Amino acid sequence: MGPRDGGRFDEERARGVLGSAGFAARDAELLALGENAVFGVGPHGPRGSHGPHGPRGPVVRIGRSPELLDRMRREVRVAEWLADQGVPAVRPAEPEARLVAGHPVSVWQRLPEPERQAKTADLAALLRLVHRLPAPPFPLPRRDLLGGVERWLRLAGSAIDPADAAYLRERRDHYAAAADHLTPHLSPGPIHGDALPRNVHIGPDGPVLLDLETFSDDLREHDLVVMALALDRYGLDPAAYDAFAGAYGWDVREWEECAVLRGARETASCAWVAQHAPANPAALAEFRRRVASLREGDPTVRWHAF
Numbered sequence: 001m002g003p004r005d006g007g008r009f010d011e012e013r014a015r016g017v018l019g020s021a022g023f024a025a026r027d028a029e030l031l032a033l034g035e036n037a038v039f040g041v042g043p044h045g046p047r048g049s050h051g052p053h054g055p056r057g058p059v060v061r062i063g064r065s066p067e068l069l070d071r072m073r074r075e076v077r078v079a080e081w082l083a084d085q086g087v088p089a090v091r092p093a094e095p096e097a098r099l100v101a102g103h104p105v106s107v108w109q110r111l112p113e114p115e116r117q118a119k120t121a122d123l124a125a126l127l128r129l130v131h132r133l134p135a136p137p138f139p140l141p142r143r144d145l146l147g148g149v150e151r152w153l154r155l156a157g158s159a160i161d162p163a164d165a166a167y168l169r170e171r172r173d174h175y176a177a178a179a180d181h182l183t184p185h186l187s188p189g190p191i192h193g194d195a196l197p198r199n200v201h202i203g204p205d206g207p208v209l210l211d212l213e214t215f216s217d218d219l220r221e222h223d224l225v226v227m228a229l230a231l232d233r234y235g236l237d238p239a240a241y242d243a244f245a246g247a248y249g250w251d252v253r254e255w256e257e258c259a260v261l262r263g264a265r266e267t268a269s270c271a272w273v274a275q276h277a278p279a280n281p282a283a284l285a286e287f288r289r290r291v292a293s294l295r296e297g298d299p300t301v302r303w304h305a306f
Helices: 011-020 066-085 120-130 149-159 162-179 221-233 238-248 258-274 281-295
Strands: 029-033 036-040 059-063 098-100 103-108 189-191 200-203 206-209 216-218
Touching (some): 011 036, 011 059, 162 281, 221 238
Antiparallel strands (some): 036 059, 059 103, 098 103, 200 206
């Protein structure tokens, strides 16, 4: 099994990698399937006999391609640093990510069942903590928001129209150049990089930050424009957006250059869906919908979360 045969990364392949990593793949619970496959497994160790109702073990993340290994290893290091800083965040169950059957694999402590769904204000409270942090004792990358565009389009292959791929590459280059000349309102520093309520878990002790793979050292505005785009494109309740901005203490839409980061994130979000197109007709339809709305310059077209 390898990561390159047709660019496919589906549940079947991910379960095969999970088994190669030493976990009981058949009984594992698939929690998410995107750029990573995320499984809840039985107690950590070699393959066992625990079924889906047996003792709860860790969560295993399996990356789509080997080039994500360095990022996954940095994610583990970030989690350990956040623990030292007292920031509530997911914690690793193994000290380092490893490569298994051509895919990066990391193992994480499983959180208790959520007390409730995370709200935008919960996210804002965690971002305030992160945005007060100094630089860590190891290098963080810039938030290369558009860096995945080429990889996602390559994984899409012939499933998408070449003209659409060319359009997104041109749009990527435009916003990448524009982003290099932004004047921030906030002081740059550590950011989460994909600040959405779905990346917050509400446990018995309060909100916990999840999915640290895009943790970066860059403009703090990156973390705030995500919710502004959710308001415009994904139908976020305006009251929920107001709660987010109020809890954080500033509305990024007041920043004159907000549109640049918003446009860059739109471009990345559109290309991200493309990687699922070869195996998922719904993803292909959503990709085409998003590209069409960008081509037409229509910000009122609502995108479907994927």
